[in-house]
Amino acid sequence: MSLTKIVVNCETGITEEVELTAEEIAELEAARTQALADREAAEAEAARIEALKVSAKAKLVSGEKLTAEEASLLIG
Amino acid sequence: MDCRFDFCFVRGECVVFQTLIASATVGAGGATSMSFTSIPQTFTDLMLVVSARSALAATVSGQYLRFNGDGANNYTWVAVFGDGSTASSAASSFGFIGNGVGASATTSVFGNAQIYIPNYTNSALKYWSSELVGENNGSTSEIRLLTGLWNNTAAINQISVNFENQGSNTVQFSTAYLYGILKGTGGATAS
Numbered sequence: 001m002s003l004t005k006i007v008v009n010c011e012t013g014i015t016e017e018v019e020l021t022a023e024e025i026a027e028l029e030a031a032r033t034q035a036l037a038d039r040e041a042a043e044a045e046a047a048r049i050e051a052l053k054v055s056a057k058a059k060l061v062s063g064e065k066l067t068a069e070e071a072s073l074l075i076g
Numbered sequence: 077m078d079c080r081f082d083f084c085f086v087r088g089e090c091v092v093f094q095t096l097i098a099s100a101t102v103g104a105g106g107a108t109s110m111s112f113t114s115i116p117q118t119f120t121d122l123m124l125v126v127s128a129r130s131a132l133a134a135t136v137s138g139q140y141l142r143f144n145g146d147g148a149n150n151y152t153w154v155a156v157f158g159d160g161s162t163a164s165s166a167a168s169s170f171g172f173i174g175n176g177v178g179a180s181a182t183t184s185v186f187g188n189a190q191i192y193i194p195n196y197t198n199s200a201l202k203y204w205s206s207e208l209v210g211e212n213n214g215s216t217s218e219i220r221l222l223t224g225l226w227n228n229t230a231a232i233n234q235i236s237v238n239f240e241n242q243g244s245n246t247v248q249f250s251t252a253y254l255y256g257i258l259k260g261t262g263g264a265t266a267s
Contacts, residue, residue, distance in 0.1 A: 007111045
């Protein structure tokens with residue numbers, strides 16, 4: 001299946017479904033790779049923060065010393 | 077006074093005209109982006125209203141714009157989202173709008189975005205503000221308020237919108253409407 005984009009010329013009012021050029025496809029592939037990496041990094045960071053919150057809560061309950069990052073997560 | 081468009085009458089004067097410049101609808105098979113080219117330079121501001129869904133296999137999917145086809149790392153933004161206090165910022169070769177709806181969200185729901193681009197023809201750096209609301213029938217979703225800077229002084233004559241930096245298709249029935257805004261008494265262009 002070919003990759004296309006919708007292009008509306010505001011001057012003429014003509015709408016075209018245009019196939020991507022080789023250069024645009026290369027950019028798109030790079031963007032997909034980067035987007036996937038960014039998403040994975042964001043999800044990993046979110047999981048790390050969540051684990052820190054759980055750890056901080058457990059330490060508070062048990063009276064253990066919190067790390068600076070854990071404390072910051074709790075009180076900002 | 078002949079006021080044919082929206083937002084006309086304020087104390088009897090036409091102070092703002094809002095005119096539909098063009099619209100785009102994605103057909104069967106989806107598209108990588110929706111673009112408006114040859115944008116008339118006769119308005120003061122632009123407003124882009126987008127209803128869209130991404131083909132990405134996720135609940136949310138990042139939605140982006142690009143001006144004049146500029147693919148350099150010239151877009152920066154800051155946003156608040158979710159609980160209203162968490163902030164984020166970044167720089168990219170695309171301008172972030174917010175997190176829209178992905179393929180794992182409730183079937184047939186679309187995210188809604190409104191992007192405002194003031195003074196798009198002048199020689200200063202260009203800004204945009206956006207609000208984007210995803211929908212997911214009450215479960216995971218997001219609203220994001222954002223302001224962005226395009227580090228370029230050129231007049232904007234082209235805008236494209238996409239998902240995941242064009243990394244995911246925009247699905248069928250997604251739409252984009254581009255409006256021109258005229259400010260000033262009587263609808264005159266005013267910066």
